[in-house]
Amino acid sequence: xxxxxxxxxxxxxxxxxxxxxxxxxxxxxxxxxxxxxxxxxxxxxxxxxxxxxxxxxxxxxxxxxxxxxxxxxxxxxxxxxxxxxxxxxxxxxxxxxxxxxxxxxxxxxxxxxxxxxxxxxxxxx
Numbered sequence: 001x002x003x004x005x006x007x008x009x010x011x012x013x014x015x016x017x018x019x020x021x022x023x024x025x026x027x028x029x030x031x032x033x034x035x036x037x038x039x040x041x042x043x044x045x046x047x048x049x050x051x052x053x054x055x056x057x058x059x060x061x062x063x064x065x066x067x068x069x070x071x072x073x074x075x076x077x078x079x080x081x082x083x084x085x086x087x088x089x090x091x092x093x094x095x096x097x098x099x100x101x102x103x104x105x106x107x108x109x110x111x112x113x114x115x116x117x118x119x120x121x122x123x124x125x
Contacts, residue, residue: 009061010061012060013060013061013062016059017057017060017062017063019056020053020056020057021053023052024049024053027046027050027053028046030042030045030049031043031046
């Protein structure tokens with residue numbers, strides 16, 4: 001009996017997800033079909049349709065798993081130790097300085113190679 005219940009749940013989950021996607025597609029079609037109405041009304045209608053579709057999708061197993069994932073991700077973001085303003089500025093300035101130094105080294109290396117090619121080909125003086 002539990003196998004039949006699980007099969008019914010998975011079928012219902014697929015039905016909910018297909019209905020949600022169909023609802024969003026219908027909302028998009030309606031957005032363009034009712035082009036003679038003001039844009040604000042069409043956008044509000046589309047947003048309402050998308051919200052309803054999301055609510056329907058969140059009642060499925062996949063939607064509940066996604067919702068749990070988002071909650072856990074938010075909890076992990078709260079645990080992150082963010083750098084202070086001073087640390088951020090110092091790191092940014094260090095990166096700029098290193099980019100400048102590496103650029104200068106590459107420019108000098110390019111100038112040396114250009115000079116060497118000119119000497120070897122007899123074009124330089």
